[in-house]
Amino acid sequence: MKPKAKDFKSLRRKYIIDGIASYTVLIALAIIWIIPIVWTVTTSFRGESAGLITQSFFPKVWTVKNYVNLFKEGRILLFKRWLINTLAIALCNMFITTFITLCVAYSLSRFRFKMRRPYMNIALILGMFPGFMAMTAIYIILGIFTDAQGDPLLLGNTWTLLLIYASGAGLGFFVSKGYFDTLSISLDEAALLDGASQMAIFFKIILPLSKPIIIYTALMAFMTPWADYVLARVILGADSSRQSWTVPVGLYDLTDPTRIADYFTIFTSGCVIIAVPIVLIYLSLQRFMVEGISAGAVKG
Amino acid sequence: MDIPKGVMAMSFFEKITYRLSAFFKKIFSPLKDYKTAFKYSGLRGKLALVLSALVMGFGHIILGFLEKGLLYIVFEAVVILIWLKFGVNEIIGKSIMPSQALRVWAIIFLVALTLVFIYSYLRSIGSVIQNLITEEKTPKNIILNFFKNQFKKTGAFFQEYAQTYQSSTQKIKASMVLPFFVMGSGHLLQRQITKGLLYLAGMVLFIVYMLTDGITDLQGLITLHTEGVRSDYSIIYGLLCLAIILAFVIVYIKNIKGAKIGAQKLLNNIPVNLINDIKALKGPKFYITLLTLPIIGILAFTVLPLLFMILLAFTDYAFQIGTVPSIINDTWLSWTGFDSFRRLFDMGEYFKALTNVVSWTFVWAFFATFTCYFGGMFLAILINKKQIKGKIFFRSLFLLTIAIPQLVTLRVMYAMFHDYGPINSLLMKWGWINRRIQFWGNTAIAKILIILINMWVGVPYFMILMTGLLMNIPKDLYEYSRIDGASAFQQFRYITLPYIMFMTGPLLIANFVSNINNFNVIWLLTGGGPEGAGTGGVAGGTDILITWLYKLTMMDNPKYNIGSAIGLIMFIISASLSIIIYRRSSSYQKEEDFS
Numbered sequence: 001m002k003p004k005a006k007d008f009k010s011l012r013r014k015y016i017i018d019g020i021a022s023y024t025v026l027i028a029l030a031i032i033w034i035i036p037i038v039w040t041v042t043t044s045f046r047g048e049s050a051g052l053i054t055q056s057f058f059p060k061v062w063t064v065k066n067y068v069n070l071f072k073e074g075r076i077l078l079f080k081r082w083l084i085n086t087l088a089i090a091l092c093n094m095f096i097t098t099f100i101t102l103c104v105a106y107s108l109s110r111f112r113f114k115m116r117r118p119y120m121n122i123a124l125i126l127g128m129f130p131g132f133m134a135m136t137a138i139y140i141i142l143g144i145f146t147d148a149q150g151d152p153l154l155l156g157n158t159w160t161l162l163l164i165y166a167s168g169a170g171l172g173f174f175v176s177k178g179y180f181d182t183l184s185i186s187l188d189e190a191a192l193l194d195g196a197s198q199m200a201i202f203f204k205i206i207l208p209l210s211k212p213i214i215i216y217t218a219l220m221a222f223m224t225p226w227a228d229y230v231l232a233r234v235i236l237g238a239d240s241s242r243q244s245w246t247v248p249v250g251l252y253d254l255t256d257p258t259r260i261a262d263y264f265t266i267f268t269s270g271c272v273i274i275a276v277p278i279v280l281i282y283l284s285l286q287r288f289m290v291e292g293i294s295a296g297a298v299k300g
Numbered sequence: 301m302d303i304p305k306g307v308m309a310m311s312f313f314e315k316i317t318y319r320l321s322a323f324f325k326k327i328f329s330p331l332k333d334y335k336t337a338f339k340y341s342g343l344r345g346k347l348a349l350v351l352s353a354l355v356m357g358f359g360h361i362i363l364g365f366l367e368k369g370l371l372y373i374v375f376e377a378v379v380i381l382i383w384l385k386f387g388v389n390e391i392i393g394k395s396i397m398p399s400q401a402l403r404v405w406a407i408i409f410l411v412a413l414t415l416v417f418i419y420s421y422l423r424s425i426g427s428v429i430q431n432l433i434t435e436e437k438t439p440k441n442i443i444l445n446f447f448k449n450q451f452k453k454t455g456a457f458f459q460e461y462a463q464t465y466q467s468s469t470q471k472i473k474a475s476m477v478l479p480f481f482v483m484g485s486g487h488l489l490q491r492q493i494t495k496g497l498l499y500l501a502g503m504v505l506f507i508v509y510m511l512t513d514g515i516t517d518l519q520g521l522i523t524l525h526t527e528g529v530r531s532d533y534s535i536i537y538g539l540l541c542l543a544i545i546l547a548f549v550i551v552y553i554k555n556i557k558g559a560k561i562g563a564q565k566l567l568n569n570i571p572v573n574l575i576n577d578i579k580a581l582k583g584p585k586f587y588i589t590l591l592t593l594p595i596i597g598i599l600a601f602t603v604l605p606l607l608f609m610i611l612l613a614f615t616d617y618a619f620q621i622g623t624v625p626s627i628i629n630d631t632w633l634s635w636t637g638f639d640s641f642r643r644l645f646d647m648g649e650y651f652k653a654l655t656n657v658v659s660w661t662f663v664w665a666f667f668a669t670f671t672c673y674f675g676g677m678f679l680a681i682l683i684n685k686k687q688i689k690g691k692i693f694f695r696s697l698f699l700l701t702i703a704i705p706q707l708v709t710l711r712v713m714y715a716m717f718h719d720y721g722p723i724n725s726l727l728m729k730w731g732w733i734n735r736r737i738q739f740w741g742n743t744a745i746a747k748i749l750i751i752l753i754n755m756w757v758g759v760p761y762f763m764i765l766m767t768g769l770l771m772n773i774p775k776d777l778y779e780y781s782r783i784d785g786a787s788a789f790q791q792f793r794y795i796t797l798p799y800i801m802f803m804t805g806p807l808l809i810a811n812f813v814s815n816i817n818n819f820n821v822i823w824l825l826t827g828g829g830p831e832g833a834g835t836g837g838v839a840g841g842t843d844i845l846i847t848w849l850y851k852l853t854m855m856d857n858p859k860y861n862i863g864s865a866i867g868l869i870m871f872i873i874s875a876s877l878s879i880i881i882y883r884r885s886s887s888y889q890k891e892e893d894f895s
Contacts, residue, residue, distance in 0.1 A: 018788075019687030026682055030697055033756065037700060039722065040712050053720045055729060104594050107587035119591075126602055128813065128875045132846060133867035136853040136860065137605030137612075140532055167601035170594030198586035227705040230819055234854060248707045252824075255711045264715065271708040282703035283696055290764050 044269035051261040066269040076259070078242050079250065079270060085158045086246040086274075089225040093165050097221035098214065100169035101176055106202055108173060109180035110188065123171045132230075138164065139234050156239030158246065161232055165224055175292060179213040180206065215285060216292030222281075226274060247274055327419065330426035337432045345432045352428045356421050359428040367441045372424050379417045386410065402655055457560075464563050472563045479559040483552060486559030490566060494574050499555050506548045517541040524615070524633045531633035535611055539604060613640050613864035619857045640861040644869075650862065653839040653848070660747070661844040664822075665815040667751045668758065673808060675755055676762020677800060681792070683763070684770050695767065698760035706757065710824035713753045714740070743841030746826050750842060754821050765807075766800060773799050813874045819846045845870050 039057065046054070047061030070079050108116060142154040154160045183206060191201045207214070225232070229248040236245050245253075247270070253259065254267040282289060338349050344362060352359025357372030387410050390403070465476050475489035484499025520526040521538020529537070565571075581589045616636045644650050683694050701709060715721050717739040724736045740746050777795050786794070801808075822828060828840035828847040839848045845866060853863035 015687070019685070022682055022685050022687060026688065026694060029679065029682075030694065033698060033701060033760075036709065036712050036716060036756075037704070039716065040708070051720075052715055052718055054722055054725055057722055057726060100594050100597075103590040107590045111587040113587060123598075124878065125875055126598070126606070128878050129606055129867070129871050132819070132849045132853065133609040133864065133871070134602055134605040136858075136863065137609040138601060139854070140860075141536055141605060141608065144533055144536065164601055167594075167597030170591075170598045171602065197582045198584065199582045199589075202586070202590075223705070227707060229707050229824070230850070248705065252707060252711065255715065260715070260718070268712070271704075271712065275704045275708055278705065279700060279703040282699065286696065286699060289699075289702075290768060 040268050040271055040275075043265055044272045046265050050263065050265050052264040053261070066265045067273075070266050070269050070273070076242075076263070077250075077254075077266065078245070079247075079273075081243060082245050082247045082250045083273075085244065086225050086248075089158060089162050089165075089246065090222050092162050093224060094218050094222040096162070096166045097169040097172075097224075098218045100166060101173055101217050101221075102207070102210070102214065104170045105173040105176035105180055106206060109177045110185070110198075110206075123173070127171055135231055135234050142235070152238060154235075156236055156244050158236065158244045160235050161225065161228075161246070164231065164235070165221075169221075176210075176213050176217055179210060183209060212288050212291050215288040219281065219285060219289070220292075223278065226278060327422050327426065330429045331422065333429050333433060334425070337429045341432045348428055349425075349432070352425050356424045360424065363428065363431055365431075365441065366444055372420070375420065376417075379413060382413065383410070402652070405655060405659065457557075461560050464560060464567065468563055468567060472566055476559050476563050479555050483555045486555065487562065490559070490562040492562060492574065495558070499551070499558075502548075502551055506544070509544065513537075514541050514544070524635065531615075532612075532617060535615075536604075536608055539607055539611075543599075543604075609860075609864045610868060612860045613868055614638070615861055617861050618859040636861075640865040644862065644865055649838050654866075657839050657843050657845055657848050660842070661816055664747075664751070664844055665812050665818075668754050668815045668818065668821075669808065669812045671751060671755045672758035672762050673804075673811070675759040676764075677766050679759055679763040680766035680770055681796070684767065695764070698763055701757060701760045702764070706820050707824060709757060710753070710821060713756070714825050717749060740826055741830050743830055746830065746842050750821065750825055753825060757821065765804070769800055769803050770796070810878065813878050816844070816870070816874055817846050818844070819850065822847050823850070 042058050043054075044066055045062050045064065046059035047063030047065060048059065050066075070077070073080070108120060139155070142160060143152055145153045147153050154163075187205055187209075188201050191205055196204070225246055225248075227248065228246075229252055232246045232249045233252070236249055239245065242250065251267060251270050251274075254263040254270070260267075334349065338346055341349070348359040348362040351362060355373070356376045357369040360366075360369030360372060386406055390407060390410065461476070465473060468476070471489060475486040478489065479486035482500070483503035484496040484501075487493075487496030487499060490496075516526060517534075517537040518541050520529060520534035521541070524531045524534050526534050614635055614637060615633045616639065617633050644654055679698065682688070683691055688694070716723055718724070719736050719738055719741070723739075724733075727733045728736065737745070739749055773796065778791060781791055781795060822842060822844055826840070826842045828843035828851060830841045839851070843851070849863050849866050849870070852859050852866070
């Protein structure tokens with residue numbers, strides 16, 4: 001039977017209706033997803049009240065006062081200090097953790113030694129322990145280190161966080177190892193024939209070829225201190241002067257039930273301040289993010 | 301399992317019955333050969349068959365499958381114990397469960413346990429019969445074989461050692477005897493001065509340490525009572541001491557191995573020098589250079605804390621309300637064996653809280669995983685449609701939620717649904733409600749909200765992941781199926797879904813495990829609250845295991861022993877799940893194809 005013009009017409013209509021329906025759903029979803037973000041941003045410019053209570057979705061009085069107040073030093077609020085702390089930790093963590101992760105991933109991908117399989121299995125099992133068990137224990141153990149006056153040296157010290165992040169880096173090798181596995185080993189062999197040492201192969205051949213995974217790992221490491229609340233709270237919570245806190249610890253404190261009435265708009269402006277740069281970095285490096293997430297998934 | 305060709309065309313119910321019958325066949329078909337196997341096997345086989353029918357696991361042990369048999373016996377013992385403690389009471393109607401809901405759960409649990417028991421009992425007999433028929437000669441005992449191999453290797457090593465010894469000169473002979481008593485002496489006699497001195501220094505340091513601090517540390521680990529040292533620190537020092545002893549043993553063995561290698565090299569006139577050893581660290585042994593630092597980090601900040609915490613589960617380290625840390629009060633900790641576990645499982649408040657928390661943990665993990673997984677799939681397919689323009693725009697928009705730190709998004713969500721937040725205010729203003737809804741104050745509402753908000757956070761992540769996968773599906777599959785007249789839904793059902801499920805199956809289960817441990821979403825939204833709702837007052841209404849653990853160990857009056865016990869139980873659950881996944885994942889099985 002020959003297809004008639006009518007069939008094509010109905011097909012075409014179906015196609016268009018499907019398109020309209022899809023657009024409607026998609027735009028509705030997009031609105032749901034964007035509302036909290038819009039609300040955060042607009043609230044950070046709200047002038048009529050500092051607390052959470054509000055009668056309208058959008059502010060009635062627009063102001064930048066919240067941003068100004070955010071950077072004013074106070075007893076509760078030391079945002080500038082927290083920002084510097086977090087940035088310092090994030091940058092150091094980015095370099096150290098990325099380097100360690102890549103080293104471990106490379107060894108496990110390219111060398112065949114006796115402890116290789118056990119190491120990978122142990123890493124997997126350790127990763128399955130609830131992080132809190134170690135966290136509580138680390139808290140108690142770090143308490144051992146005190147100065148002459150008996151005050152804790154490592155608790156309430158921002159750099160301790162870096163130490164802990166970096167020391168855990170040897171366990172997060174799975175994604176980058178998967179990436180190294182896909183790089184052909186004939187490259188290594190050719191270089192070995194030319195008399196290169198394994199060290200030279202790693203630094204001069206493999207690393208330059210691994211730009212996507214380096215960027216992905218570095219980005220993840222850079223984000224850790226901006227997103228990590230729990231560990232930071234455990235380690236830094238002892239510091240009542242708030243000098244050593246990071247942004248997440250400080251921001252969370254502002255939404256504490258006792259403070260939310262006075263600090264909510266300031267909290268949202270703090271959120272905007274840290275979210276904007278991170279979002280920009282993400283969007284500009286979107287390609288690598290997508291690659292990293294998918295690579296991690298398929299290697300599973 | 302091989303599936304006959306027609307299985308794709310079966311209806312849903314046919315499929316289920318097919319799978320079920322295959323399942324029962326797998327269990328029962330070996331049992332048919334019981335008589336035959338009994339008739340044709342020797343005395344040992346007969347004994348194994350009879351005993352395996354009587355007590356699960358004995359048959360395996362007789363046939364040499366020691367570990368499997370022991371596992372079966374332990375499982376059987378556990379089942380019997382649970383039955384004795386709970387089951388009998390339930391049946392005679394004297395339930396010891398504190399509430400009606402718990403009774404229902406207990407009965408469901410008992411029935412499931414009994415079914416699993418029957419299943420494994422039949423399977424164990426089946427596998428004994430199968431082993432007798434196929435006469436599989438080499439029983440697999442992973443742990444036992446490991447020790448056997450080590451023993452064999454050691455034997456071979458000393459044989460070689462003796463041979464080298466006999467064929468050497470007097471001086472080399474001395475260099476092979478002395479290192480057993482003085483570390484490094486062999487190296488020194490073989491003119492490897494630097495290495496020898498290092499070994500010697502190591503030994504001296506070790507002896508000095510053991511004589512000064514080491515012995516007290518070890519005693520402290522046992523008694524938990526060293527003057528001037530807090531009891532909990534005693535455990536840490538004790539663990540460190542054990543680690544040092546272990547390191548010494550390894551170095552000692554290395555020293556003896558080194559003496560043998562050096563003697564062999566001297567016999568064959570191969571020059572030995574340190575520079576070659578150091579050069580190897582850049583070349584074939586480069587991995588040692590790369591891994592040393594990370595491993596030290598892991599040992600110090602992951603392994604040591606974990607061991608410490610595991611040990612704490614067996615102490616009485618808990619702060620009662622109003623008391624201060626042990627050492628200040630001159631009170632010491634003591635080892636209490638399995639007391640903390642007993643306290644968790646006796647019928648008190650902890651047991652009630654535990655059952656509540658565990659069931660919510662699993663409900664939460666299930667819904668969190670599946671809503672995000674299928675939500676992400678739906679969104680990815682939607683954006684991927686041909687009609688949709690501006691794909692990159694939409695993708696970036698949803699990517700925003702991944703980019704913004706979770707702390708921000710979740711705290712903002714918390715505020716939005718706060719008693720005085722915008723949602724309540726707007727609903728009031730529009731006149732839809734006349735009393736503020738306590739979203740976070742009502743356990744049921746809070747739970748639903750948590751899952752919905754988690755979708756807001758998690759769906760875009762899965763969307764990104766699925767987008768990559770969708771693009772990898774061969775386009776011609778869709779072309780062919782369309783020519784064959786498949787509808788869009790059929791295409792989804794028979795091409796897209798199976799493909800994605802195949803690629804992300806392990807990930808799905810891994811995500812389930814990570815949701816069991818998902819602290820952020822729960823803590824940043826509700827903090828585990830509302831406090832004490834229906835959990836005997838020791839846990840919050842939306843607490844999952846991990847947040848409860850946090851409360852027990854990091855808030856006021858920490859109860860480290862109970863917390864560690866919970867952590868251990870969680871570990872056993874998630875570790876066994878993830879080992880199963882990992883062993884089945886393609887990257888584990890196919891890894892060696894690559895090299």
